[in-house]
Amino acid sequence: MSTGIEAHGPTAGEYIVHHLTHLTSTGHAQTAIIDWSVWNLDTLFFSIGLGIVTLLILIKAASKATSGVPGRFQAAIEILVEMVADQAKGIVHSAESRKFVAPVALTVFFWIFLMNSMDFLPVDLLPKIWALISGNEHAYLRVVPTADLNGTLGMSIGVLLICVYYNIKIKGFGGWIHELFTAPFGSHPLLYPINFLMQMIEFLAKTVSHGMRLFGNMYAGELVFMLIALMGGTATVYGFLGHIVAGSIWAVFHILIVALQAFIFMMLTLVYIGQAHESH
């Protein structure tokens, strides 16, 4: 059985696998690589929940925004907003597009930052609480939505759709199709298929790498936390000390990764949308 903590205690492999299995709508682990009938309830719960938290924080700041002297909370949000606005201004050169693109970037940054931050909770805390609530001590639960490929690819495909929208909006549908076949190598009937292939690869690579980068970082970070937790799980003096030392170091380092990955995802969102505005 690979369903987790059992009376005799799980092996290291069982522990890791249990923690890397999603709480799905079918009640058991997904077997097929792609199965559109399955929902990851844990990812949905935490990403939507943190999305609501994001909006509540931002709306609270927005409703209190005054041109007078800002409080600390307002100033903190304003620093963030100005950072995003400056980046957007430097990358997307259309003021009209920025009205949508800059808020997208802000949402993405804040939301991903919060989702990544779920990594800081002790790896067993929420799964244990969920096991108590659900009454099933083998219940699965993963708490980091960005360590789920569905979560990150969902967002990167969203960015892809925005890119397609702006490609069509800026260049016109005909102009965009024309660009798909004539760039990057030039307008010649023999080059049309090659150009089109290159463009498709470019879009695919952008989107997949965009989602994969965030997923890979958070998945690896989560895995390392689990390994460190395993060390403490040996219940020896060395394991305990190792858990404290390694756990502290990795958590501190992870603060950087959490913020950095959120920032990178935001910046790439802006860069890809900015590219959609430029003609080849």
Added chain:
Amino acid sequence: MNLNATLVAQLVVFFILAWVTMKFVWPPIVKALDERAKKIADGLTAADKAKSDLAHAEKKVVEEMRKARESATDVRAAAEKQAAVFVDEARTEAARIIAQAREAAEAEAGVAAQRAKEALRDQVAQLAVAGAEKILRKEINAQAHADLLANLKQELQ
């Protein structure tokens, strides 16, 4: 690492969050930021203006002070001049009054002296007559010698 319907849900959530942020979060915050930036710019401009105004006012104050001092000097000089004129006038007036008084006194004294002279003359005439009477020891007809006496009186004048 499996793909499933969660991806589609995440995609939808992504757009909902982005839309809400665009609609309700971004505009008020950016508006407040822009307004504050404008306020600060206005404040700095006002401060600069106030500074130059102050410098201007100080310059004006110095100028006014100088003018006031000048006019005070002028006023004092004029007042002194006028005072001198008054003093002169008063002096002249006093001299005139004194001279007048003296003249009047002199005239009065002259009249008094004349009157005294006349009285004296009368008495001298009578004395002379009485003396003559005594000397001549003879009655003199006063009426017969009136002309004589009048001549005598005339001569004594």
